[in-house]
Amino acid sequence: MKDFLGIRRFFAGLVERNGLAVSLYLTAAVGIWIFLLIILPQLTMFDYSFHHNLPPAKVGGPEDVYTLEHYRYFLRGSGNGSAYNVLDMSVLVRTLVAAIFVTVFDLVICYPVAFMLAKSSSAGRARLMVLALIVPYWINEILRAFAFRILFGSSGVINEFGMAVGLWGSPIDFIREDVALYAGLAYAYILLMIFPLYNAIESLDINQLEAARDMGATRLQVHTKVVIPYAKPGIASGSTMVFMLTAGALAAPEILGGPSNLWFTQIVYQWFNSGGNWPRGSAYAMILLVVCIAFVLLTMRLFKVSIGAIGR
């Protein structure tokens, strides 16, 4: 009831500001967008994941009953014994660990950049830096991934340079070592880390930094005791986005991943594609989604950040 009143008040405000026609359009557009592009596909997937993989003719027939088969498959594999599906589970764990690594790495390299953008550079210089950060993202993600492949290839710039300087003797296979993959993933979502951080730090009063210094804080303490606590919502929001997108990335692992390293999304993709088992693919996608959300919520709880803070 209270929510309903809130929505009514919100809508009334919208009408007051934009007129009825525009308000109706906005509400309808946002509603349709959320429903059609977010809720509906997820619900469909969710529903799909509880069905048997049946040929089209049998869909809706008497054999089309609800089942936990696909979730059981994730846990137990195809065998009937007590063995666990170690392969898929370890891929999931590895994907999560890699996503955490990429997130932390992004956080570590973006924090100083965001801080400098927000607090130590003039407005004009900051705008230029932002532009320089954005421009590379005008290039398609897949092209960027291929660029990394070339960069890290056995005759790529990095190997050529390393050998010319004499750092290493023969070409290093960065692809097999997954260096290229991590670098590519880290680079792919840097902006999603920098901007929330920048936003959060930007509003911090510079006098607080100086006050902290004046009261005896070292430069490091200024960050640990003043800036980071203040930027926590931004850190949470940036980290969540980077983590979710990295864990759900497909193009970069496909292009840059080593032959031995499978990303969980690749398994999902295989079930949908070559595996021809959409319900199982759906179940795997659901598993990834739920595990990621659970992990994010847990982490936020650990660092005492509220969900609401992320929206800021």
Add this chain to the structure above:
Amino acid sequence: MTKEVSLDHVWVEFENFVAVEDANLTIAGGEFFSFLGPSGCGKTTLLRCISGFQEPTLGRIRIGNHDMKGVGPNRRPTALIFQNLALFPLRSVADNIAFPLEVRGVEKRERRRRADELLEMIALPGQGDKRIDELSGGQKQRVAIARALAVKPDILLLDEPLSALDLKLRQHMRTELRAIQKQVGLTFIYITHDQGEALTMSDRVAVMSRGKIQQVADSRTIYDRPATSFVASFVGENNAFAGTVLAKDGQGITIDAGLGVPLVAALRADSGVTPAVGEPCHLFIRPEALVPMTSGSPNSFEARLVKEEFEGHMRHLLLQAGEHQLRMSLVNNGLGGSVAGADGRLTVGFVPELAVALPLGLLASA
């Protein structure tokens, strides 16, 4: 512990703009010292030099005989209170006050004990667990002071700390600041562009204009014996007359101020630089030094009453004499009646001791 602060020919330049020009003074330990000047005259810049956020381009700053060159703000025995206080909004009142202890690794219980002690001192006992935004303006002010005092600095620097408060609270905080200073006995270096604040609270005041220190003296001297035309016109109300020196002897200096009669200002042993005979000069007469006189008295001139403002205990008269507009203030004796004749004319004058003659200089623009 009190330590003196000395500025030794300090200059600060920003890309060819001189913000502080040859500041040279010593502030004694335990003194309440104010910098007074209009906006943009370099007060904050000077304070930032003392606290270590700004390196002087030239010159030296010493605190208690230690050269501060290269010593970071976190290692100076100073505590700065920012104009906007810069309290940490995410920390409780007690955690704000204990911040300086926290960064020095003081253990948690001891921090809390010290914070409670300071809360006691600033008359906010038991309020340590409040959030900063639950405090009133004056309370925040006091928390900022407590935080600055937490590690017992030798020198407290205050950058217009009262400017955000309303008049009543400001007056109250002035008395409180002064009381705290007496109680803890440290050196206060106080910045303000409010002259009432500077004059009432300070042991000594430095008046600044365009990066240059004009005069350093106690309040009474600043007001009664200004050293430059800027000080005379900036501090309090003053009538300024540009003129030429006609004569000068041991007692006084006679000036043609364009009023048709020569006017005499007394010279005293402590009158600083005075203009020489034949030189252009400024003559300053405060509104309260002007009094009605009988026509033909020495040091008197004719004027026309333009307007009268009534302010209860004072009557402020706006007069026109020659091409000069001047102000005269009289204590209201309760009898009323106009000071001017029916034609609006009157004779006003002053005793030479209450006038000040200075070399022609820049005036503070009103």
